[in-house]
Amino acid sequence: MLDGQGANARGVFEGEFILEVDHVRKEFPGVVALDDVQLKIRPGTVHALMGENGAGKSTLMKIIAGVYNPDRGEVRFAGRRLEIRTPIDALNCGIAMIHQELNLMNTMTVAENIWIGREPKSGMGLIDHGEMRRMTRALFDDLGIRLDPAGMVGDLTVAQKQMVEIAKAVSFNSDVLIMDEPTSAITETEVEHLFRIIRDLRAKGVGIVYITHKMSELFEIADELTVFRDGRYIATVAASDVTRDDIIRMMVGREITDMFPKVPCEIGETILEVRNLALPGVFHDVSFDLRRGEILGVAGLVGSGRSNVAEAIFGVTPAVSGEIRISGEKVAVTSPSVAMRHGMAFLTEDRKETGCFLDLDCIENIQVALLTTGKVDNRGFVNQREVNRLAEEYAAKLRVKTPNLAETVANLSGGNQQKLLIARWLLTEPGILILDEPTRGIDVGAKAEIHRLITQLAGQGVAVLMISSELPEVLGMSDRIMVMHEGHVSGFLDRSEADQVRVMELAAK
Amino acid sequence: MATQDTNIERPAARAHRKLPPELNILLVLVGIALVFEILGWIFQGQSFLGNVGRLKIMILQVSVIGIIAVGVTQVIISGGIDLSSGSVVGAVAMVSMSLAQAAGYERAIYPALTGLPVVVPLLVGLLCGALAGFVNGWLIAYTRIPPFIATLGMMVTARGFAKWYTKGQPVSFPTDSFASLGAGMAPVMIFLLVAVIFHVAMKYTRYGKFTYAIGANAQAARVSGINVERHLVKVYVIAAVLAALAGIVVAARGQTAQAGMGMMYELDAIAMAVIGGTSLTGGRGSIIGTSIGMVIFGVIISGFTFLRLDAYYQEMIKGVIIVAAVVADTYRQQKRGKKT
Structure with missing residues (x-):
């Protein structure tokens, strides 16, 4: 069959x-x-x-x-x-x-997607759509999938699309x-x-x-x-x-406790207040406070809306309703530049898509956020000497390993790319640092260095919001943990009461 | 332990900064010029480079399109393309010439508006260009239609406008001061001025650095706080204003404007940029590179004329060169891609 x-x-x-x-x-x-x-x-x-x-x-x-x-x-x-x-x-x-x-190709039918390149042909060498639908129905019956073979893939939910993918692979x-x-x-x-x-x-x-x-x-x-x-x-x-x-x-x-050098530090006044933030269909009723010197970890499964909340707070995809207060002042964060003016910095989840300029060199990658602040402009011209000095200072501080800062970033390892991106944001001297998967895909050595750096920044009074899929990282680094589940905040855990089981209970419900 | 090792890369650190990529293009230029020199002695019995008059004509020929290429380079670096520049040349040539007609010319388009000071046709022409560029940029940045389509629409519309403006009639008899914008070596001087200004802008100002950043990764640029939409509008306005300037120079030089002026200039300008090392995928290129690309373009055309090659062959070879330049760029990118 x-x-x-x-x-x-x-x-x-x-x-x-x-x-x-x-x-x-x-x-x-x-x-x-x-x-x-x-x-x-x-x-x-x-x-x-x-x-x-x-x-x-x-x-x-x-x-x-x-x-x-x-x-x-x-x-x-x-x-x-x-x-x-x-x-x-x-x-x-x-x-x-x-x-x-x-x-999958959204503009083609379920059956066309499954049999693409292997379409049944009629006697004249043309595609036999009836036979194709029959084959799809037989396949779906076998797998217990109830979907219309003639329906458009674009009209399906993500979960239904996933079932089509599975059926295709099985076919x-x-x-x-x-x-x-x-x-x-x-x-x-x-x-x-x-x-x-x-x-x-x-x-x-x-x-x-x-x-x-x-x-x-x-x-x-x-x-x-x-x-x-x-x-x-x-x-x-x-x-x-x-x-x-x-x-x-x-x-x-290794023992998890050795990995995350969390140093207890003084937690100051509240700097970021998020109230009832919502983006319909993505997340709802998200409220939390973030204080100076605090590391607030955000846990949750992929797709729970963690990254979307971060993007909303930074103005990449603004929320539709709710309130953001920074140092007590209500701010309409409509774009990243507004967020930056209020001292926010945002290390995105996807280094390649929304982080690095892979074809540009290290300096060009580090300087961009600083340039948008206008702090290094001198009568319309960029004070490149000052920019280079700062870039070199931070690259050295973060121990970026590269022959020189004129190297194209595509040639650097993931860990070093990540350090450059962190340097990019540190140059803007943020008060609120949002980190989305700060150590994804980088090796253990660089990971430990980035963890040390995050703790150091918190020690200097920076408020850190850290999203991570790695539970040990969240547990080891955070003062508090906010857990998200399907677009809702399902709970907060204090450092003292948090463990893998409790976080997973809240994350998976 | 060994995982620490993976972090330490390339023990032999290179101390020097990388060589400017324009050096390669310059070498290509020297190579091509030498080939024509040798062919000249073989087939024509005379020097190609030795004839200063010929070189002057060559530079004059290409610098008008060079002005456009300076703008197009910025558009391509930002990750876009501008197909409308040739038509903007035509439209602006018509408009500015109609306001530049000498006093007492009885068949003037606007009999009441003859003998105006040169700034009037100049400013109105540049403003028309800015308007076309604004429409391009706005469509691309805010409706998110592909640059190819937006500027293709402008290409057809602006050309239509140029024809409609006088119902196809040419416009002539400019004032002396307007004509002087295109006289003698003026086009070369204007090109040099434009090239220097935008070389500095691209290299030493936020405008330039943001343009590179947007072309390299628009998403990352946005997250870094750049207002990508507003910046793209600026880039397209600048490109169209430069095309308008080229249109004014062309009209002034010929002392006449016709609706068909600037036909296919957009492709020549794109070719100059690409030959000069501007990457069609955005993020890479320079005004110096494009200037060298412009000279390469001129040397090839002038060289073929010098060798008495039929004009039809020249067109065909031009096409081949454009494609070859893009193939070379794609190859460079693939080599990079393999490394990541």
């Missing part, structure tokens, strides 16, 4: 592992992304791949999908060495992948199915549905690689798990043999 094009090896293949990654190494300028890693997937099992952000999971998935070539090592599929150059090669070999972000009838955080955008009922599909596929002998951050899912669905840390292979174990704490220890590899 499912007419996949995959060279289906199921039933023919006798070996122990359907997919084997062996001694794979991948280097990028300045960073070893993967160092001698392995991953072995048995047919008919669900294999979870775990690791902190930056552990190398997505790099490995890109190698398997043919986006990158490994510098060393090999990937074997059904015992044969895999030579994959493009995603289509991977599909033809029998490896399907569901990416974290959606890859290739592949031997290996890789899922990269497939539950980040769907609700609990749909998660249950997805797990039923996964169990079905497992029973049919498909090897499933399941990348997730959620421990609860892991124990519900995974048979085996492999842990990566900082680009290295740590261990592969049976899910039934380990506890949650074991896994965290493997992922983090």
